[in-house]
Amino acid sequence: MERILESQTIEGEIGLVIEYKPGKSEAIQVLAGAMQLIDAMDKLDHCLLSSIDSSLEPVSILNDVAHSSLKIILARALRGVPDEHLSSLEWKKWLGSLLVHGKHLLLQKLDADAPEISRTLDQLEPQYRDAPVGLVGYQPPRVSEVQTALDGVRQARVALPQVGVTVQTELGDIVMEEQAQESPVADPTPHSVRTNTGVEFFKIKSTDMLGQSQWQVMRNGKTIKVSMLHRTWLEQYQKRQHQILPGDSLECRYEETVTYDTDQNEMERSLAIVEVLRILSPPAQTSLPM
Incomplete structure (x- = not known):
């Protein structure tokens, strides 16, 4: 109390x-x-x-x-x-x-x-x-x-x-004395949105066993966050029906959304995995004969 x-x-x-x-x-x-x-x-x-x-x-x-x-x-x-x-x-x-x-x-x-x-x-x-x-x-x-x-x-x-x-x-x-309301600095106004789709390989950087979407993958040599929209596959992974090891990649259908302002400057870019097609592991390394 x-x-x-x-x-x-x-x-x-x-x-x-x-x-x-x-x-x-x-x-x-x-x-x-x-x-x-x-x-x-x-x-x-x-x-x-x-x-x-x-x-x-x-x-x-x-x-x-x-x-x-x-x-x-x-x-x-x-x-x-x-x-x-x-x-x-x-x-x-x-x-x-x-x-x-x-x-x-x-x-x-x-x-x-x-x-x-x-x-x-x-x-x-x-x-x-x-x-x-x-x-x-x-x-x-x-x-x-x-x-x-x-x-x-x-x-x-x-x-x-x-x-x-x-x-x-x-x-x-x-x-x-009366105080004037400070005008907030206006954010650039979104002008146009472009969506790209396709199939791509993403090397897994980190996974989310408990949450819904915060995965990190390597793309073009950079670590980026990606939303996992394939919920059925995600639930299977969280139930340990799929195994992902260090160095593994996902072949995925993806959806990428890019927002531009009125001057065509990029404001925001987001990436989402729509469907996981398969898990790919790197080739196993074999020991050289002595």
């Missing part, structure tokens, strides 16, 4: 305000976007705590919801708190303050590049080092971790188009 870790409330309540359009905004889009944003900020908190103790799991606790705009009041809590810190109010206060300051600085840097994120973490370094008495001073998290966490917040903001979003902290409000 999975053990449910007890949550320990810490300082640092925040407000998340989503200015939806009453009677126009789609409920699922607004609520799903709010959940995605809360999850992204939890992950940002986790990133800020990762250099202190990787077992700490920050969670958002719902304190209140106002409805003029969608205003969600979130308390901060932690799971996985080490036993020695469970009763330490000073430790919880330090962590709560660290998370508030960290989010307040970093949420203003959603579009920041690595050098700017690094400078922001430098601003937080004194607070990491200012741990309660008896604890070793800590370092801020890695830039790469923070950059990934901020990417998650940015994508969550993308999920809330045409509405205002503000994060309220004790240090001031942060207006999160």
